Amino acid sequence: MSSILLVARRDYLAYVGAWGFWLSLFTAPLIIAALMFGPLLLARAEPPRVLTIVAERAEDGAAVSEAFAQMALEDARREVAAYVAAAAPSHAETALAAFDGAPNREAAIQAARHIVSMQAPNALAAFPIPSPRYRIIDAPEGDIQALRPYLDGTRTLSDGGALYGALHLRRVENAPTIEYWSVNLSHDEPSNIARRALRLEMQREALAGQGLDPIEADRLQELNPQVSQRDPRPSAGEGQVTLRQRAPFFAALALSFILWSVVFSVANMLLSGVIEEKSNKILDTLLTSVTPLEMLIGKLLGVAAVSATLFLFWGALGGTLLSTAAASMGNSMFGQVAAAFLEPRLLVAFAIGFVAGYLMYGAIFLALGSLCESIQEAQTLLGPVALVLAMPMMLITPALDNPNAPIIEMASWVPIFTPFLLLIRAPSGLAWTEIAGMAGVMLIAVIVILLLAAQIFRAGVVNQLSVSSLFGRKAKG
Amino acid sequence: MRPTGEGGLIWARPPPYIWPRMNAALEAEGLVKRYGARTAVQDLSFSVPQGAIYGVLGPNGAGKSSTLRMLVGVLRPSAGRISLLGGPISRDMLRRVGYLPEERGLYRSMSARGAIAYLARLKGTPSSVAYKRADALLEAHGLGKMRRKKIKTLSKGMAQKVQVLAAIAHEPDFIIFDEPFSGLDPVNQRVLEDTIRAQAAAGRTILFSTHVMEHAERLCDRILLIAHGQKAFEGTVPEALALAPSVAVLETDGDYDLAAALAPRGFNIEFDGEEHGNKRWRARLENGHGSRQLLAACVEAGAPLSLFEPARASLHEAFVALVGDKAMPAAE
Numbered sequence: 001m002s003s004i005l006l007v008a009r010r011d012y013l014a015y016v017g018a019w020g021f022w023l024s025l026f027t028a029p030l031i032i033a034a035l036m037f038g039p040l041l042l043a044r045a046e047p048p049r050v051l052t053i054v055a056e057r058a059e060d061g062a063a064v065s066e067a068f069a070q071m072a073l074e075d076a077r078r079e080v081a082a083y084v085a086a087a088a089p090s091h092a093e094t095a096l097a098a099f100d101g102a103p104n105r106e107a108a109i110q111a112a113r114h115i116v117s118m119q120a121p122n123a124l125a126a127f128p129i130p131s132p133r134y135r136i137i138d139a140p141e142g143d144i145q146a147l148r149p150y151l152d153g154t155r156t157l158s159d160g161g162a163l164y165g166a167l168h169l170r171r172v173e174n175a176p177t178i179e180y181w182s183v184n185l186s187h188d189e190p191s192n193i194a195r196r197a198l199r200l201e202m203q204r205e206a207l208a209g210q211g212l213d214p215i216e217a218d219r220l221q222e223l224n225p226q227v228s229q230r231d232p233r234p235s236a237g238e239g240q241v242t243l244r245q246r247a248p249f250f251a252a253l254a255l256s257f258i259l260w261s262v263v264f265s266v267a268n269m270l271l272s273g274v275i276e277e278k279s280n281k282i283l284d285t286l287l288t289s290v291t292p293l294e295m296l297i298g299k300l301l302g303v304a305a306v307s308a309t310l311f312l313f314w315g316a317l318g319g320t321l322l323s324t325a326a327a328s329m330g331n332s333m334f335g336q337v338a339a340a341f342l343e344p345r346l347l348v349a350f351a352i353g354f355v356a357g358y359l360m361y362g363a364i365f366l367a368l369g370s371l372c373e374s375i376q377e378a379q380t381l382l383g384p385v386a387l388v389l390a391m392p393m394m395l396i397t398p399a400l401d402n403p404n405a406p407i408i409e410m411a412s413w414v415p416i417f418t419p420f421l422l423l424i425r426a427p428s429g430l431a432w433t434e435i436a437g438m439a440g441v442m443l444i445a446v447i448v449i450l451l452l453a454a455q456i457f458r459a460g461v462v463n464q465l466s467v468s469s470l471f472g473r474k475a476k477g
Numbered sequence: 478m479r480p481t482g483e484g485g486l487i488w489a490r491p492p493p494y495i496w497p498r499m500n501a502a503l504e505a506e507g508l509v510k511r512y513g514a515r516t517a518v519q520d521l522s523f524s525v526p527q528g529a530i531y532g533v534l535g536p537n538g539a540g541k542s543s544t545l546r547m548l549v550g551v552l553r554p555s556a557g558r559i560s561l562l563g564g565p566i567s568r569d570m571l572r573r574v575g576y577l578p579e580e581r582g583l584y585r586s587m588s589a590r591g592a593i594a595y596l597a598r599l600k601g602t603p604s605s606v607a608y609k610r611a612d613a614l615l616e617a618h619g620l621g622k623m624r625r626k627k628i629k630t631l632s633k634g635m636a637q638k639v640q641v642l643a644a645i646a647h648e649p650d651f652i653i654f655d656e657p658f659s660g661l662d663p664v665n666q667r668v669l670e671d672t673i674r675a676q677a678a679a680g681r682t683i684l685f686s687t688h689v690m691e692h693a694e695r696l697c698d699r700i701l702l703i704a705h706g707q708k709a710f711e712g713t714v715p716e717a718l719a720l721a722p723s724v725a726v727l728e729t730d731g732d733y734d735l736a737a738a739l740a741p742r743g744f745n746i747e748f749d750g751e752e753h754g755n756k757r758w759r760a761r762l763e764n765g766h767g768s769r770q771l772l773a774a775c776v777e778a779g780a781p782l783s784l785f786e787p788a789r790a791s792l793h794e795a796f797v798a799l800v801g802d803k804a805m806p807a808a809e
Contacts, residue, residue, distance in 0.1 A: 006599055014586060281582035285643070288549045288576045289599035291568075462551055 003290040007298025011273065012305045021306070025313055048135040049164035050157065051190055054144050060169040060176055060198060065136050067197035072132035073105045079130045080112045087127075088120035095119075105132070134164075134190065144168045144181065151181055167194050176202060233429065247340035248427030249400060255341070255350050256396055256423045263357045263419070264389065266307050267365040270299060274369035274461075275378055283461045292458035296450070300362050307358065340427075349426040349435065353419030356442035360415060361389070363446075363453035370460025377466075392420040403428040412438065415445035500563065502527040502651050502682040503548065508557035510543045510706075517543040519706045521557070525684055525699070530677050532697035533686040534796070540706035541686040542579050545655045548684070549576045562650060572601045575649035579656045579686075581640050585629035589615060592628055593643045600647035607646065614642040618672070634665050641669065645676060652676055654685035658692055670696060690792040700792075704800040714792065721790035721798045722763040725771055728755045728784035738778045744771060755783055762787075 015021055051068070055061030080099055084092040095115040102108035109130065117124045140157060141147050149155040150163040157163055165182035167190060176198040180191035200221055207217040230239035277283055286295060322338040340346070368385065372378040395417060399408045403425045412421035422430075422438050459465040503525040510518040518540040525531045535541050546552040548559060550566045561570050583592045593611035598604060615624045618638055628636055637660060645652060654673070658666045673696055677683050687693055693700050694714055702710040702717075710717060726749070729735050735758045736746040744766060749757040760771055768787035775782055 003599055006595070010584070010595060014584065017586070277584075280585060281578070281580040282584060284546070284551060284578035284580055285576065285582075285596060285640075286599065287551045288571050288574065289596070 004294045004298040004301065007286075007290060007295055008301035008305065011299055011302025014273075015269065015303065015306045016309065025310060028310075029314060029317055044131065048132050050137055050161055051134050051165050051167065052137050052139040052147070052163060053167045053169065054139050054142070054147065055167075055169040056171055057169070060171075060201060063201040064167060064169065064194045064197045067193050068132075068134050068136055069105070071193060072134070073108065075133065076105055076109055076130040079128050080109065083126070083128050084112065084116060084123075087123035088116055091115060091119040139166070144179070147181070152183055165190050167191070169194070169198070235429065244339075247337045248343055248346060249424075250337050251340035251343070252346060252349075252423050252427050253396070253400060255346065256353075256420045259350060259353050259357065259423060260393060260420060262307065262310075263354065263361050266303050266358060267361045269306070270303050270362050271365040271369040271378055271382075272375060273299065273303070274366055274457075275372050275375055278370070278373060278461065287462060292461060293450075293454040295461075296363065296366055296454050296457050299366060300359060303362065304358060307354075311354075343427070345426050345430070345432075345435070346423070349423045349430075352435070352439045352442065353423050356415075356439070356446055357419035359446045360419075360442070360449050363450050367453035367456035367460070370457045371466050373466055388416070392417045395421060396424055399424040413441060415442055415449075418442050418445075500527050501525060501560070502529075502562060503684065504560040505544075505548070506558045506560075508544065508547060508559070509555045510540070510547060510552060511555040517706050518547070518554075518703075521703070521706070521708055523701045523708065523711050525682060527682055528677065528680055529682055529698040530673060530696050531682070531684045532693035532700040533684065533703065534688065534690065534693055534700055534792075535686075535703035535709075536688055539703045541688075541703055542655055543706075544703065545576075545653055545684075545686055546578075549574060549653055572647070573650045575600075575644040575647065575652040577641055577644040577652075577654040577657055579659075581637070583628045583636060583640055583643070585627065587628055588625050589620060589628065589631065589635075589639045590624040592639060593646045596643040597646040600649070602647045610646050610648075611642070614646055615639075618642060618668075634661060637661060638665070638668075641672065645672075649681065651682045652684070654683070656687060657685055658687060658689060666692070690796070694792050702796055702799065709796070709800045717792055717795045717799075718790055719795075721792075721795035722761045723768070723790055724788050724794070725760045725762060725768050726784065726786045726788055727758040727760060727775070727780075727782060728752070729758065730755055730781040730783055732756075733781050735775075735780055738780060739771075739774055742774045742778075744774060 053061045053064055055064070077096070077099055081092065081096055084095045088095070095112040098111035098115045099108040102111040113124070113127050116127055137157070139147060140150060140163075144166060147163070147166050150157065151166060153162060164184070165180060168179040168181060170177045170179070178191055178194050178198065180188065180194070182190070203221060204214070204217050207220065208214060212220075229241040231241050231245060232239060277286075283295075290298065319342075322341050364385075368381055369378060372381060395408065395411055398405065399412075399421055402408065408421060408425070411417045412425055418438050418441065422435065426435070501524045505524075506522045508518055508521040509516065521540075521544060533541050533544065543552060547554045548561065548566075550571055559566055562573055564570055584595075587595065590608060590611040593614065594602075594604070594607035597607040597610060602610070612621075612624060615621050620635060620638060620642075623631060623635060628639065631639065641654070641657065644654070657669055657673075661669060670692065673683055673685070685692075685696075697714055699711070699713055700717060701708060710720070727735060727746075731754075733756065735756070736748060739746055739760075743764060744760055745763065746758050746760045749759040751757065762768060762771065772785055775785070
């Protein structure tokens with residue numbers, strides 16, 4: 001076995017033999033799942049926020065109350081629709097028709113549930129029980145000043161609960177005025193809902209004042225233009241842009257974050273590994289058997305094999321889940337995003353980005369590690385380096401907005417950005433020739449960086465050049 | 478002639494450096510190593526005969542480690558030429574060299590046998606052979622029960638033994654040890670001396686650096702003294718000892734001033750302290766004065782002698798004579 005492979009094999013076995021590797025292997029998917037679904041579950045677990053309305057005019061109070069009820073109904077419909085589309089797609093239309101035909105929110109949920117229980121009983125187990133975001137109660141006091149102790153927590157409601165907020169609706173010179181009272185100062189959604197409701201109420205009153213029939217006034221208020229987005233490229237067929245066309249961008253965004261975090265995690269492994277070897281004083285022993293370049297390549301290969309093991313496991317797990325989701329929930333949002341992850345162009349961009357990004361950043365981190373005597377010393381060096389490495393992330397948002405903007409196109413040919421911008425630009429119909437061109441640029445950059453890193457690595461491990469020697473102390477003789 | 482650890486001499490075989498038609502295992506010519514503006518090694522030339530135990534001596538910072546690191550190809554010389562085992566330094570040639578660096582260490586999470594076998598495999602030993610040799614070496618050096626223990630669980634002395642074994646597990650023709658005795662207790666120093674002798678007996682050439690003269694005196698066929706990066710002496714131990722004046726240790730009763738009494742007779746005598754009420758003196762036997770003349774002078778002067786002990790000069794004294802006190806390593 002060649003020296004490079006022996007170095008790679010030893011490093012690989014050292015990493016996979018550590019308990020931290022197995023912890024990462026099994027916990028990372030759980031952590032990603034928790035990050036994806038945790039906020040959703042937390043939001044669902046939160047009980048409805050209790051609001052009360054104190055209105056000078058009963059009509060204003062009723063209009064605002066109705067707006068909250070309508071919002072709760074629409075939220076419930078969205079949640080039920082997403083579920084039936086994923087779990088019982090062939091009965092989604094019937095279930096939603098039943099939902100729409102019911103007289104109120106609770107009845108609507110029950111009607112959809114009944115259809116699912118009859119037509120697709122297997123899908124009933126996880127049928128959602130949507131909880132409204134707000135619960136409107138009668139005001140415990142008729143005066144807003146008297147309500148303040150309830151709002152600041154000094155007093156509780158008769159059921160022991162807390163009053164989240166109060167909407168005080170007044171008329172000043174016949175114009176509605178909304179005062180929203182709550183100790184949660186950063187949250188103003190209830191006042192916005194009330195504002196929209198009363199604006200419609202004002203329009204309705206104005207139209208009635210002009211002598212318009214109230215039914216006709218309602219019809220006018222519901223007038224709304226239909227908006228659709230179109231893709232002019234021939235490959236887009238009729239051009240209708242749906243979730244199916246947008247899903248690859250979400251997948252690219254997710255993959256670029258995964259790529260960034262994996263590349264820098266494994267590059268950090270290399271950094272701490274070489275510092276450990278320097279502090280263990282083992283490098284001089286190894287250098288009579290392997291050249292610095294062989295050692296550098298061996299180490300990169302060893303950690304690359306560690307990453308490959310992680311990716312094989314996660315890829316097999318994720319691939320199975322995504323394929324299953326793409327096949328069984330094809331029409332749902334989740335199914336379409338899942339299918340987008342498996343697009344060949346995206347997978348190729350990810351593979352190129354990972355290999356080039358890992359080799360490039362891994363070599364840089366190895367070279368930096370060879371100049372440091374301790375992790376503490378490395379951290380002082382990594383401060384400014386981390387700022388440079390954060391730059392690709394700063395370009396991702398503008399790249400998502402306009403993947404073909406001149407600055408993004410130019411930046412995607414700069415090797416430190418290429419792995420990430422290639423991924424983001426891939427779903428926008430990037431030509432295979434352009435992908436190959438970027439791969440070529442990265443290949444050249446990787447070779448140049450590897451050779452430069454080998455020189456620094458040699459200076460660090462052979463001549464014992466270090467950060468401290470660069471800043472004053474002499475190299476050892 | 479190779480001095481033994483017990484103070485006697487082994488005449489069993491002639492020293493390798495005087496074997497007829499002996500090839501040099503290593504030849505260095507005009508070696509220079511510069512670190513920026515500082516010159517660590519300056520125009521150093523020496524030759525290590527095949528099969529010899531060769532000592533490189535010098536104080537800390539003299540340039541020993543830089544020299545050894547150039548010999549094993551870790552450092553590139555700024556100038557000069559090295560011929561190792563009959564050819565220039567190459568990766569293949571270095572596979573026949575074992576090296577124990579001054580700054581040593583092993584992978585802490587590796588087992589003792591794994592560490593030895595790994596370094597042997599890097600030198601080209603097949604895997605199965607490497608593990609067998611690792612087991613045999615550990616067993617032979619009393620570490621058989623520790624072979625599966627991780628390096629981090631071993632004592633410092635044991636770990637150092639493992640590292641020495643790792644340097645010889647691939648059965649090299651030439652072994653280079655940089656300060657191999659540092660950090661070892663006296664018992665393990667003696668064990669390491671035996672290991673070095675055993676390797677030499679197996680026909681291997683050994684080169685080691687040390688700043689402790691006693692090890693060199695007991696082990697080496699030839700020695701090289703480096704001071705300030707330059708060669709101060711190269712030759713055999715007896716040749717080095719011959720450069721130092723002989724000495725004699727004397728003790729006198731009471732307040733008698735032996736130095737003052739013998740100075741007019743041309744003797745250079747230094748006061749060396751008091752012991753049990755007696756004064757101890759150290760006389761340098763030079764300018765044609767031997768121990769016999771010194772004793773006669775004492776008798777003539779009526780010195781109240783309680784001890785008269787002629788002594789052989791040490792390597793330390795030989796090197797003081799060569800390079801002066803300031804450049805010398807401390808005697809141990």
